[in-house]
Amino acid sequence: MTRDERAARAQDLDTAHAATDLRHLFDLPPGVVYLDGNSLGAPPRSVAPALHATLEHWRRDLVSSWNDHAWWEAPTRVGDRIARVVGAAPGQVVAGDSTTVVLFQVLRAAAALRPGRRLVVTDPASFPTDLYVLSGVARDVGWEVVHARPDEVPTLLAERGDDVAAVLLSHADFRTGELWDLAGVTAAAHAAGAVAVWDVSHTAGAVPLGLDAHDVDLAVGCGYKYLGGGPGAPAFTYVARRHQAAYEPAVRGWHGHARPFAMEPEHVLADGIARARTGTPSILALAALEAALDVFDHVDVAAVRARSLSLTGFLVECLDALVPEARLVTPREPERRGSHVSVALPRAIGVVQALVARGVVGDHREPGLVRLGVAAPYLTHGDMLAAVEQLRAVLDAGEDAAPENQVRRTVT
Amino acid sequence: MTRDERAARAQDLDTAHAATDLRHLFDLPPGVVYLDGNSLGAPPRSVAPALHATLEHWRRDLVSSWNDHAWWEAPTRVGDRIARVVGAAPGQVVAGDSTTVVLFQVLRAAAALRPGRRLVVTDPASFPTDLYVLSGVARDVGWEVVHARPDEVPTLLAERGDDVAAVLLSHADFRTGELWDLAGVTAAAHAAGAVAVWDVSHTAGAVPLGLDAHDVDLAVGCGYKYLGGGPGAPAFTYVARRHQAAYEPAVRGWHGHARPFAMEPEHVLADGIARARTGTPSILALAALEAALDVFDHVDVAAVRARSLSLTGFLVECLDALVPEARLVTPREPERRGSHVSVALPRAIGVVQALVARGVVGDHREPGLVRLGVAAPYLTHGDMLAAVEQLRAVLDAGEDAAPENQVRRTVT
Numbered sequence: 049m050t051r052d053e054r055a056a057r058a059q060d061l062d063t064a065h066a067a068t069d070l071r072h073l074f075d076l077p078p079g080v081v082y083l084d085g086n087s088l089g090a091p092p093r094s095v096a097p098a099l100h101a102t103l104e105h106w107r108r109d110l111v112s113s114w115n116d117h118a119w120w121e122a123p124t125r126v127g128d129r130i131a132r133v134v135g136a137a138p139g140q141v142v143a144g145d146s147t148t149v150v151l152f153q154v155l156r157a158a159a160a161l162r163p164g165r166r167l168v169v170t171d172p173a174s175f176p177t178d179l180y181v182l183s184g185v186a187r188d189v190g191w192e193v194v195h196a197r198p199d200e201v202p203t204l205l206a207e208r209g210d211d212v213a214a215v216l217l218s219h220a221d222f223r224t225g226e227l228w229d230l231a232g233v234t235a236a237a238h239a240a241g242a243v244a245v246w247d248v249s250h251t252a253g254a255v256p257l258g259l260d261a262h263d264v265d266l267a268v269g270c271g272y273k274y275l276g277g278g279p280g281a282p283a284f285t286y287v288a289r290r291h292q293a294a295y296e297p298a299v300r301g302w303h304g305h306a307r308p309f310a311m312e313p314e315h316v317l318a319d320g321i322a323r324a325r326t327g328t329p330s331i332l333a334l335a336a337l338e339a340a341l342d343v344f345d346h347v348d349v350a351a352v353r354a355r356s357l358s359l360t361g362f363l364v365e366c367l368d369a370l371v372p373e374a375r376l377v378t379p380r381e382p383e384r385r386g387s388h389v390s391v392a393l394p395r396a397i398g399v400v401q402a403l404v405a406r407g408v409v410g411d412h413r414e415p416g417l418v419r420l421g422v423a424a425p426y427l428t429h430g431d432m433l434a435a436v437e438q439l440r441a442v443l444d445a446g447e448d449a450a451p452e453n454q455v456r457r458t459v460t
Numbered sequence: 461m462t463r464d465e466r467a468a469r470a471q472d473l474d475t476a477h478a479a480t481d482l483r484h485l486f487d488l489p490p491g492v493v494y495l496d497g498n499s500l501g502a503p504p505r506s507v508a509p510a511l512h513a514t515l516e517h518w519r520r521d522l523v524s525s526w527n528d529h530a531w532w533e534a535p536t537r538v539g540d541r542i543a544r545v546v547g548a549a550p551g552q553v554v555a556g557d558s559t560t561v562v563l564f565q566v567l568r569a570a571a572a573l574r575p576g577r578r579l580v581v582t583d584p585a586s587f588p589t590d591l592y593v594l595s596g597v598a599r600d601v602g603w604e605v606v607h608a609r610p611d612e613v614p615t616l617l618a619e620r621g622d623d624v625a626a627v628l629l630s631h632a633d634f635r636t637g638e639l640w641d642l643a644g645v646t647a648a649a650h651a652a653g654a655v656a657v658w659d660v661s662h663t664a665g666a667v668p669l670g671l672d673a674h675d676v677d678l679a680v681g682c683g684y685k686y687l688g689g690g691p692g693a694p695a696f697t698y699v700a701r702r703h704q705a706a707y708e709p710a711v712r713g714w715h716g717h718a719r720p721f722a723m724e725p726e727h728v729l730a731d732g733i734a735r736a737r738t739g740t741p742s743i744l745a746l747a748a749l750e751a752a753l754d755v756f757d758h759v760d761v762a763a764v765r766a767r768s769l770s771l772t773g774f775l776v777e778c779l780d781a782l783v784p785e786a787r788l789v790t791p792r793e794p795e796r797r798g799s800h801v802s803v804a805l806p807r808a809i810g811v812v813q814a815l816v817a818r819g820v821v822g823d824h825r826e827p828g829l830v831r832l833g834v835a836a837p838y839l840t841h842g843d844m845l846a847a848v849e850q851l852r853a854v855l856d857a858g859e860d861a862a863p864e865n866q867v868r869r870t871v872t
Contacts, residue, residue: 148713148739279743301560315592327560331691333742
């Protein structure tokens with residue numbers, strides 16, 4: 049395929065997917081191909097006006113805003129909007145706190161749901177915070193942590209499942225982008241009598257999750273990746289309705305109390321998902337996240353997924369053709385792919401920095417991976433081709449070996 | 461004293477305290493006397509531009525902002541600015557998470573500092589979240605909770621202190637405004653070999669704390685009261701330098717790791733106060749809090765305290781003269797008074813609602829208290845007199861008995 053033919057193919061694909069090109073809803077700098085929306089999503093245009101309005105409420109109505117502008121209900125209101133994105137009926141999702149904190153809470157609650165079982169299963173390739181939090185909870189509740197690749201978990205459960213309290217897995221591997229079998233592992237966990245806890249940080253807003261349909265027990269996810277809520281946006285907690293009456297968070301604040309304004313000395317857990325609230329959440333952060341979710345009023349996640357698969361498929365096609373020395377670590381099968389594509393290259397840090405200098409923003413992950421995130425609503429097939437052409441140019445010019453490109457910290 | 465004489469006295473006091481009248485730094489609606497800054501501080505004018513700038517960084521520099529705009533360092537940078545306000549040398553305060561969460565963390569860490577001791581002492585009149593969190597931690601670590609009024613704690617420690625691991629107290633009572641003896645109780649705790657943990661939510665930014673000078677061990681505080689960081693602003697954690705090497709938080713995320721970007725499977729606590737970080741904090745919320753702290757570049761806390769004592773003293777004087785039926789529950793002695801004044805009145809809810817309708821915003825706390833918060837930088841002696849005159853008018857007109865004023869939820 050000639051360069052012109054490939055450009056024409058990108059154009060044709062963009063025309064075919066024009067209905068899901070939502071770049072106009074985002075405020076992106078011109079000339080940048082942003083392939084790090086899986087780390088920090090680009091700002092939806094709806095966010096700035098919403099923050100301005102919240103500041104105005106604070107200024108004008110002061111403390112009365114808790115009532116007058118329904119600040120009190122923000123965690124559950126935003127939660128219900130996230131629920132639609134992750135395939136959950138209302139009343140099962142609450143937003144607030146960081147992913148680290150909410151993961152601690154759901155894991156402690158999972159232990160309380162399965163007292164007497166001694167093991168917890170996780171993927172050793174999980175995002176580090178998941179491993180750190182799990183390790184702390186394991187110490188607290190006396191769990192032994194058993195490591196397994198997600199695709200080996202069903203076998204492990206069939207063999208030793210009687211003693212497994214919970215399985216904690218990420219829906220997509222943060223390094224390779226591999227998508228794991230949420231439905232299958234959840235069913236296997238249930239067959240063993242264990243609780244399935246999913247971290248959907250890398251798929252919420254990018255892949256249809258069907259948390260209700262697949263009978264997931266507990267889940268947490270990130271607000272600042274594909275949900276676009278801004279740097280450090282509140283995370284969310286999903287507690288399936290059937291578990292809510294027995295859901296016992298370890299950290300209990302007054303927002304999760306049955307009668308918060310009675311200021312009673314004893315904590316009485318609220319009914320429903322409100323018991324997963326803790327203390328006073330950042331209303332500014334919640335307002336930004338709430339506004340960001342407006343994007344999903346314009347497109348459903350199935351359509352985002354279709355666009356994402358077309359984009360990542362074309363990205364892989366361009367990489368195969370133009371950068372054959374890049375070893376693809378992301379699965380080629382669409383159904384095994386999340387929404388980012390990672391390739392192994394020597395001097396991956398240098399590659400990423402040289403790409404940034406050329407206006408293509410991805411990131412680097414050890415060991416030696418260039419990670420290209422595809423937040424589908426604001427990217428095109430033309431962007432995929434442009435990114436790969438720039439990667440070719442970086443390697444041809446040896447820019448990845450330039451000393452100034454060797455060390456740089458990145459943040460997921 | 462006639463009405464004119466009292467107005468002249470207010471005027472004289474305002475003239476005498478003109479140097480600490482910083483209302484021009486705040487964006488308050490005209491015609492409102494805001495006496496709920498101890499619940500939600502009024503917005504400093506510096507906040508909106510700072511949020512706008514942070515949004516612009518996100519829009520223009522996207523994920524690179526973590527490096528280019530020092531987002532990564534925000535929790536410790538903001539922490540160091542708070543440190544100045546609470547009397548701590550740099551490197552001992554970190555901002556992020558809610559008060560509920562950071563209290564859980566410091567209490568778990570306190571237990572790890574004093575293994576083998578079985579008791580924890582607290583005030584049963586503490587803000588409910590403190591009691592709820594402590595109760596959960598006590599279950600986790602096997603503590604028995606012993607209740608005592610703060611002024612009885614030294615005696616209790618002298619008698620049973622050998623078995624006390626920690627004392628958790630609020631520096632000011634959230635209902636009565638009574639200020640407790642931070643230095644004395646801390647010394648008594650140390651004499652017994654216990655750790656002193658203070659919740660300074662109701663005094664940080666209003667009263668000089670001298671956390672270092674008084675050898676406080678651990679403290680937490682709120683960002684949205686006298687620090688003015690906006691609704692649900694991040695809380696802060698103080699860990700005295702001498703305890704940092706042994707500080708072991710229960711919830712461990714990647715931001716508190718010694719090498720966060722190495723993405724290692726095992727958690728290794730960072731040196732210094734950074735180990736008190738958890739997961740990714742809200743950068744928007746931290747930006748607002750950081751900007752709010754600019755107020756303390758214009759005034760030090762000792763001057764704020766002097767103004768506050770003059771204001772609350774005059775408020776009590778006006779209440780005594782004009783509303784003798786209001787029973788003062790706040791101590792009359794200046795050194796025993798925080799920065800709010802509470803009075804007991806029949807139909808306190810109705811009083812508060814009727815006052816709001818007249819432009820005087822305070823709040824209500826059970827049992828039957830009208831709570832008038834005095835955030836000194838943006839209030840005047842004239843405001844104190846106006847508030848009391850409106851209270852007199854409310855009672856004279858019976859507005860507190862009006863049915864529409866009987867039920868209303870307020871938020872601290």
